[in-house]
Amino acid sequence: MLRQIEGSRAIAETVALCRPEVVCAYPISPQTHIIEAIGAMVKAGTLAPCEFINVESEFAAMSVAIGASATGARSYTATASQGLLYMIEAVYNAAGLGLPIVMTLANRAIGAPINIWNDHSDAMAVRDAGWIQFFAETNQEAADLHVQAFRLAEELSVPVMVCMDGFILTHAVERVDILDQATVDSLLPPYEPRQVLDPADPVSIGAMVGPEAFEEVRYLAHLRQLDALVRIPAIAEQFAHVTGRASGGLVNSYRTDDAETVIVALGSVLGTIKDAVDIRRELGERVGVVGITCFRPFPAHAVREALRSASQIVVLEKAFSVGFGGVLSTDVAMSMHGEQHVLRSVIAGLGGRPITRRSLEALIAEAVRGDLPALTFLDLDHGAVDRERTRMAGTRRSGPSAENLLRDRGPVGAAAPRTES
Amino acid sequence: MTSQPVHFYQVGSFAVGNRLLADDQRTVQSNPNRANSIDSGHRACQGCGEALGARYALDAAMRSCDGQIVAVNATGCLEVFSTPYPETSWRIPWLHSLFGNAPAVATGVAAALRVKGRDDVRVVGQAGDGGTVDIGFGCLSGMFERNDDVLFICYDNEGYMNTGVQRSAATPPAARTATTDVVGPEPGNVFGQGKDLPRLAMAHDIPYVATATVADLHDLERKVERAMAMRGARYLHVLVPCPLGWGSASNETILLARLAQETGLFPVFEAEDGVVTNATLIRRRVPVQDYLARQRRYAHLFGSHPRPDVVERIQAMADRNIERYGLLDASDQQVSV
Numbered sequence: 001m002l003r004q005i006e007g008s009r010a011i012a013e014t015v016a017l018c019r020p021e022v023v024c025a026y027p028i029s030p031q032t033h034i035i036e037a038i039g040a041m042v043k044a045g046t047l048a049p050c051e052f053i054n055v056e057s058e059f060a061a062m063s064v065a066i067g068a069s070a071t072g073a074r075s076y077t078a079t080a081s082q083g084l085l086y087m088i089e090a091v092y093n094a095a096g097l098g099l100p101i102v103m104t105l106a107n108r109a110i111g112a113p114i115n116i117w118n119d120h121s122d123a124m125a126v127r128d129a130g131w132i133q134f135f136a137e138t139n140q141e142a143a144d145l146h147v148q149a150f151r152l153a154e155e156l157s158v159p160v161m162v163c164m165d166g167f168i169l170t171h172a173v174e175r176v177d178i179l180d181q182a183t184v185d186s187l188l189p190p191y192e193p194r195q196v197l198d199p200a201d202p203v204s205i206g207a208m209v210g211p212e213a214f215e216e217v218r219y220l221a222h223l224r225q226l227d228a229l230v231r232i233p234a235i236a237e238q239f240a241h242v243t244g245r246a247s248g249g250l251v252n253s254y255r256t257d258d259a260e261t262v263i264v265a266l267g268s269v270l271g272t273i274k275d276a277v278d279i280r281r282e283l284g285e286r287v288g289v290v291g292i293t294c295f296r297p298f299p300a301h302a303v304r305e306a307l308r309s310a311s312q313i314v315v316l317e318k319a320f321s322v323g324f325g326g327v328l329s330t331d332v333a334m335s336m337h338g339e340q341h342v343l344r345s346v347i348a349g350l351g352g353r354p355i356t357r358r359s360l361e362a363l364i365a366e367a368v369r370g371d372l373p374a375l376t377f378l379d380l381d382h383g384a385v386d387r388e389r390t391r392m393a394g395t396r397r398s399g400p401s402a403e404n405l406l407r408d409r410g411p412v413g414a415a416a417p418r419t420e421s
Numbered sequence: 422m423t424s425q426p427v428h429f430y431q432v433g434s435f436a437v438g439n440r441l442l443a444d445d446q447r448t449v450q451s452n453p454n455r456a457n458s459i460d461s462g463h464r465a466c467q468g469c470g471e472a473l474g475a476r477y478a479l480d481a482a483m484r485s486c487d488g489q490i491v492a493v494n495a496t497g498c499l500e501v502f503s504t505p506y507p508e509t510s511w512r513i514p515w516l517h518s519l520f521g522n523a524p525a526v527a528t529g530v531a532a533a534l535r536v537k538g539r540d541d542v543r544v545v546g547q548a549g550d551g552g553t554v555d556i557g558f559g560c561l562s563g564m565f566e567r568n569d570d571v572l573f574i575c576y577d578n579e580g581y582m583n584t585g586v587q588r589s590a591a592t593p594p595a596a597r598t599a600t601t602d603v604v605g606p607e608p609g610n611v612f613g614q615g616k617d618l619p620r621l622a623m624a625h626d627i628p629y630v631a632t633a634t635v636a637d638l639h640d641l642e643r644k645v646e647r648a649m650a651m652r653g654a655r656y657l658h659v660l661v662p663c664p665l666g667w668g669s670a671s672n673e674t675i676l677l678a679r680l681a682q683e684t685g686l687f688p689v690f691e692a693e694d695g696v697v698t699n700a701t702l703i704r705r706r707v708p709v710q711d712y713l714a715r716q717r718r719y720a721h722l723f724g725s726h727p728r729p730d731v732v733e734r735i736q737a738m739a740d741r742n743i744e745r746y747g748l749l750d751a752s753d754q755q756v757s758v
Contacts, residue, residue, distance in 0.1 A: 021536045022529060051532040055525065056563030063522035063560060067493060067529025070516050073536055075529070093518050197491045197514035197530060199542055206494075206517030207504035 002177045007139040007169045008033030010176040011078075011104055014143040016047045017184040018102075018150045020076040022068035024053040024061045028083040029116045030166035031106040035078055058083035062090035062101075069099040070205055072196040074150065077101070080166055081108035084122045088129070091159075095130025095221065097206060098194070100153030100160070102146065103131075107267065107318075108166040109351040113402040117352020118166040120266060120319040123295070124327045130221050132160040132228055133296040134248065135266040139169050139176050141293075144247035147179065148235050150188050155231060156224050157194045163295075165268040167352070179243065187242060225297035232294055250299035252291045253306050255281065259288030261367050262310040264303075264332055265317065266292050269348070269355050273316065276360035285368045292328070300335035307332075312342040314367050316378075318349040325375045342370075348378035384408050448642055449480045456483035456512065458492070463510040464502040468671025470635045470661030470678065471499055471576040475547065477635070478574055478659065479513065481642040482545055485649035489542045491516070491530050495523035495552030498583040499576060521556035523548050524564035527571040535570070543649060546573040550591035551581045553658075554616045565625035568653040572645075575618060575656070578663035586666040590616040593686070594738070595731050596718045598666070603721040612734060619692075622656040626695040629655040633689060635662070636679035640701065644691065660687045668717025680712040685739035688746045700746040709736045 005013075011034050015023075023042065025035035042052035051068075055061045058079050065075040079087065084105060094101050109115040110122055123133060132152065136142035142164040149160040164170060195205055209217055229250065236248040254274050256262055263273050270291040277287050290306045292299070307313055313336065315329040326345035333343055346363060349355045359379050366372050387408055392398045449455050458479035465472035483490055494500045494517045503510040504517065518526045527546035534542050546564075548557050553575035564571055580598050581587040588598040594612040597603045601610040622630045628651045633641040641659060648655040662669060662677040669677055681687035682701065686709060689701035710732055713719040722728045743749055 022532045024529070024532075049536045049538075051536045053528065053532055053567070055528075056566075057559060059522060060525035060528075060560050060563055063518060063525035064529035064532065066518050066522075067516065067526035067531075068533040069529070070526075071491065071530045071533030071537075073529075073533035075533075089519055090522060097518070197516055199489045199491065199514055202512060202514040204504055204509035204511045204515045204517075206500075206515075207506050207509055208501055209506040213506055 001180070002175055004173060005176050005178070006033060006171060006173045007142060007164065007176075008171065009037055010139050010143045010178060011146060011164070011170075012037030012041070013178050014146045014184075015076055015104075016041050017179060017181055018076075018147060018188055019074060020050055021073035022051045022053070022065065022075045024055050024064040024068075024075075024077050026055050026058045026061045026079070026083060028058070028080050030108060030118075030170045031078045031080045031083070031104065033170065034104055034106070058087035059090055062087040062094060062103075065101045065103075066090060066094050066097065066099055069094070069101050070097065070195070070197050072191065072193045072198075074154075074191045075099075075101045076103070078104035078106065080106040081110055081116075081122045085110060085125060088126060091126050091131065092129045094159045096217075098157040098221070098224075100150075100157055100191070102149045102153055103159070103161050104146070105161050105163045106166040106170045107163050115351040116166075118168050118318070119350045119352065120163070120317065121350075123161070123163045124319040126161075127296055127327070130158070130225075131296065132158055132225065132294070134160065134162050134293055135295055136162060136164045136169065137252075137268060137270045137291055137293070139164070139172060139174055140245070141247045142169055143176055143178065144239065144243070144245065147184055147187055148232075148239055148248045151235055152228060152231055154191050156228055158221075158224050158228065163267065168268045177245070183242060187239060229294075229297050229299055229301075248293055250292075250294045250302040251306050252293060254289040254291070256288035256290060256306060256310070258286055259310055260286045261312040261314060261364070262288045262290055262307055263364070264290045264292065264307070264313060264315045264328065266295060266328060267318070269316065269318065272355055272357050273360055276357050276364055279357070279361055280364045280368070285364065287364055287368065295328070298331045298335070300331075303332060303335045304339070307336060307341070308339070310341065312344065312367060314344045314346060314363070314372065316346040316348055320347045344372045344374060344376070346372075346376045346378055353379060448477070448638055449484050450477065450638075456480045456488060458483055458490075458511065458513045459503060460510045460512055462508070464505060465498070466665050466671070468664040468674045469498075469502075470663060470674045471549065471578060472502070473674070474576050474635045474641065474659045474661045475499055477638050477641050478645050478657070479545065481645040482543070482572065482649050483513065485646045486541070486543045490514070491534070491542060491544050493518070493523050493527040493530060493544065493546045495548030495557055496520035497549040497552050499547060499549065501583055520552055522560050523552060523557055524571065524573055525560040527573065528564050528567070528569040531570045544571045546571050548573075548575055549583070550575060550577040550579060551589045553577070554590045554618045558616075562621075562625065565622060565627050565654045565656070568627060570652050570654070572648050572655045572657065575658045576661045577658055578661050578666060580663070580666050582663045582666040590614070591618070593735075595722060595735060597721065598718070608721045609718070619656070619658045619690075622658075623692045623695045623697075625654070627654040627656060628652070629691070629693055630658075631656070631691040632658045632660070632687070634660040634678035634682050634687060636675050636682060637689070637701070640689070647691070666718070668720070669715055673715060677712065677715060680707060680715070683707050684709045684712045685743040685748055686712060686735070688742045688748060690746050697746065700748055702750045703743065703748045706749065709739050
């Protein structure tokens, strides 16, 4: 049913339709509205049977999910940012144990400096953990991906993370079609665990494995992720068949048929990029967009196919590897190995910095002119950076940079940055 | 004419042999049909107190709930020596996740069982002292305050023995570990630090907290059964001597556990809802020196440069425990230290 609904609420209601049996959570912005809503449903008895557990940390949240999943219960949690990092040992463990936990990641920057707004640093920090990672472009897709995530996780015994941009999606009220119970039930059969803690058939889970078999265990996990590259489009197709709606999949192309320059990105910023592309198209620029919905496993083949005709690839990402550059860019570059493309990285939207259509239009124009450097930081205030560099050069005890930059910036909130050109 | 009381114990010990007991009072281990939750063939050291404690505790738990148990294990000796791939000593469903999260994993298991209506299946969490008092304490405290239906057992050998005998918050003062070396003016672990986990557990007002040692296995089994008869968060803290880490003879594990109790250094008691309900009285009080001198981790207190001042401080700790828990029978005051 179509409803005007907050993203978090849409996720909560969709997760509830997936009949989770154990939900545990520790509050962190911007994930809170999701777990609050699920908690209320469990307490009211509208989501039953389900155990909702208020844990004392994110480390405990993932650990409770591990115990519940290993006991055969469909398990769900949600987190963001620092919370994800606090649970990271258990995040790796869940994947290593092959437990099909589903987790929403309300993408948020990582401190210091502490920052509650959106970027993708958190998701990138766990890209090698062995989880499948989806990135939702819209709240509709975020909701739909949760149904597909449980299905995929349980089919393959791999945990799945649905990444949705914090605040931009989680707190945005927009139109979402919430599926009905029968539809979700038809897409998501009851959980049949591959391994379960059962006194009638006792197994040891989590045994110590030495050099004699560790590599094989890891390789099996890799194969399951490769299996996912086949199953994800199939599940998305089934989803489309049942619901009449395209959601999920590996990659999504927009106006790429004759595009010379293609922008690659993850998540909600794709909408703004498409708007900018539409405008530049009117000016005759042959530009397109490839959105990557499935970031792990990385759909190298699909990405290569989607970008084959482009001469220039601009990877725009909300995270970067300090001291090197783009994270997604590296994956795209690896996927395009052997092809003759110009590849440009643009780091944008860190810590919630707005990525405006105007900035993107200028960026596209620059790219089309062939003027885009290998690595660009969109809307970076070079003046503020230079002034801090000068302060640091002038005195040993120049103090904390973050505070200096804020003082330099003056009393503003998260308003548009001052740019010097 | 004076009568000679019959003593049902062996020389030098108050332990009562199974063969002197009625069938229903004998230990689970005397029953050939016991569960063997942790089976033979594991790789614990000779004289390992933890292997012994775990075997008794889990088999007692198994007996008390008709074999319907799921066990969760923290990383540590018990985990490593029981499951070198592809072998396992566990004949019960057993899950090891991480070092610091066993109580939370156990919470998850309990939640899953509850949602599936499997109230007959009980959950036991296990960890060493490091996994309990240090790295696992956050999760343990959370599990306690939520009163999750888990029996958590700490096998306390007073240090990180699996990683090579380093100090934990359960390492006693003056004890030598690899990170509290016997150098400097205050050799060994410092005084005035450490966590008393049973008292911290009691502060959560959970239904049941008890301590036990592997010297009194009847008592350990009784406490496990008492705990298993209750619901909610229950905590059992078992002293398990470690020949490797303590520098003790492998045939003195039981003796040292007994001396720890009879000196007063390790008070053996039970508490319900945060209140001590029972303490095992010291039947033959011994000075702490008798306990310390048998362990190389305290060797620096004796020998050519003895430290009677340090021994005295440890004795004061024992005395404080005796006073706190009333460990001496009032009619038994003639026993001198």
